[in-house]
Amino acid sequence: MKIGIIGAGAIGSLFGGLLAENGNDVWLYNRRKEHVQVLKEKGLTIVSAEGRRTIPVKATTKPQDMGILDLAVILVKFPDTEKALEDVAGNLGRDTLVMTLQNGLGNVEKIMKKVERHRVIAGVTSHGSTLLAPGEIYHAGKGPTYLGALEETSVSRVQEVVDLFNRSGIDTKLSDNIIKMLWKKLVANVGINPLTALTGLPNGKLLFYPELADIMRGAVEETVRVAEAKGIDLELEDPFAYVASVCRATAENKSSMLQDVLNRRPTEIDAINGAVVREAEKLSEEVPFNRVLTNLVKVLERRYLEGSCSSSI
Known part of the structure; x- marks a missing residue:
């Protein structure tokens, strides 16, 4: 499964790094050139209470580098959701799943204006992350992540993502009431x-x-x-x-x-x-x-x- 993290800031870089660390095909997309340059040249450094480690990652400021994605994880800020979807429109194929792990209400509705409802995954996470410097984050808190389908017919595909996240060390559960x-x-x-x-x-x-x-x-x-x-x-x-x-x-x-x-x-x-x-x-x-x-x-x-x-x- 080819995964694109759309908005690789603090929390986006964390998820992208954890997924890449476990052998998944992951791209980190961000418009901040300095951050992306460090990610490309030195990898993502994750600092936590357990210590410090650096993970090689693929990163870009150009959506076309990513190609067609199987899963696009939207992690930009709420005001930037529409622009992010426009930026990666060429990366979304007929079967691409689009997931939001963003804060607050309203992001799901914005995504559904561009993507069919059965391809949208809503989610929440308890992980906390702080951007310390370009290419470096502090993993400040851990907790479960919940993902849910918006249509019953999509549950099996969401379960595949849940399983992938769990294999990557991200404690994830399928919710039957994601709202x-x-x-x-x-x-x-x-x-x-x-x-x-x-x-x-x-x-x-x-x-x-x-x-x-x-x-x-x-x-x-x-x-x-x-x-x-x-x-x-x-x-x-x-x-x-x-x-x-x-x-x-x-x-x-x-x-x-x-x-x-x-x-x-x-x-x-x-x-x-x-x-x-x-x-x-x-x-x-x-x-x-x-x-x-x-x-x-x-x-x-x-x-x-x-x-x-x-x-x-």
């Missing part, structure tokens, strides 16, 4: 990502501050309430305890949103807390914690992207 898993991951993201982005703290340090824990609890409880109103039972006895456990399991990780802020890139706030706000509005629900967090991150993002503090009021 629930997307919302469960969202519950963790709404409580962790914006607070790390606004404070600069790694995941585990959020729990050291009662004030942040209160905000986290509010955003999490609102998200669960919206999910329940949509008929999605997340089966979380204590949602805040669940998110706190994620913080501890990925204590040293800098969330993807914090990494975006530190690198002055657009964030995925619209796919995370912003998505909760949009879904709540459809249901005439109030979600003040998520709305405020969305607005604060948007202001922070706008300041460094636009370089201006001029008033629009």
